[in-house]
Amino acid sequence: MRLDKYLKVSRIIKRRTVANEACDGGRVSVNGRVAKPGAEVKEGDIIEIRFGENVTKYQVVTLSEHVLKADAAGMYKIIG
Numbered sequence: 001m002r003l004d005k006y007l008k009v010s011r012i013i014k015r016r017t018v019a020n021e022a023c024d025g026g027r028v029s030v031n032g033r034v035a036k037p038g039a040e041v042k043e044g045d046i047i048e049i050r051f052g053e054n055v056t057k058y059q060v061v062t063l064s065e066h067v068l069k070a071d072a073a074g075m076y077k078i079i080g
Contacts, residue, residue, distance in 0.1 A: 001040070001041050001063045001065075002037065002038050002039070002040070002041070003019070003023060003028065003030065003035050003036070003037055003038070003039045003040075003041050003047075004016050004019040004020050004023060004037035004038070005019075006041045006047075006060070006063065006075075007019040007022075007028075007047075009064065009065070009066070009067055009072070009075070010067070010072050010073075010075040010076050011069065011072040011073075012047075012049070012058060012076065013049075019037065020037045022049065023035060023036055023037040023039075024036075024037065027049060027050045027051070028047065028048070028049050028050075029047070029048045030045055030046070030047055030048075031045055031046055032046075032048075041060055041063070042060065042063075043060050043061065043062065043063060044059070044060060045059070045060045046058070046059055046060075046079065047059075047060065047076075056078065056080070057078070057079040057080050058076040058077065058078055058079065059076060059077045059079055060075070060076055061074065061075055061076055061077055062074065062075050063075070
């Protein structure tokens with residue numbers, strides 16, 4: 001699954017265009033490498049997002065094309 005779509009479907013970032021801008025700005029990395037919006041995400045990958053001074057790491061638990069809002073948080077695990 002594309003990184004920008006995963007961020008939107010999992011509701012880590014609310015809009016896909018915002019996810020694209022974050023990736024293009026170099027604020028998102030996957031497994032320690034700065035990632036483009038089209039980078040492939042697999043289960044077990046570590047996604048690191050920098051919002052200002054805050055850095056949050058997420059581990060990908062599941063991939064799904066469509067998820068209900070209540071189930072979106074189950075797609076990832078916050079590491080730190």
